[in-house]
Amino acid sequence: MSPRRNRPKGGESPSGRSAEDDRPGRYGGWESSEDWRGEDWTVRHVAGASVQGKTYRCPGCDQMIPSGVPHLVAWPAHAGVDDRRHWHKACWNARDRRTAPVQRSRNAPRF
Secondary structure, eight states: OOOOOOSOSTTOOTTSSOTTOOOGGGGTOOEEEEEETTEEEEEEEEOSOSSTTOOEEOTTTOOEEOTTOOEEEEEETTSOGGGOEEEOHHHHHTTTTSOOOOOOOTTSOOO
16 A cells, blocks of 8 residues: 655645635625725625634724524725725725724733
8 A cells, every 4th residue: 555645736835726816705704895984895794603713803982703503704806915904894884873993002901
């Protein structure tokens, strides 16, 4: 019996996809484009079940979005993947009615 080969063949990445492979259906949601503050934003609805154990902080309410909770991912259409932000759906819908977000340091209490 020959030994098992664990290395990918050719020049593929270990996961089999590149960092640029960010197609809309990958996370199970639908994608749309919205205008906010004179800028085009790409908004993707995420089912929340795709990544277990990962939490995000909503920029609208500054609260955590636990894993398994449906939410939105929004970013400016001209920006890259580093500018994506995860929002609660209600926070995204109320983004124009909220006050300016409070800037806090990394060492500040979360809530």
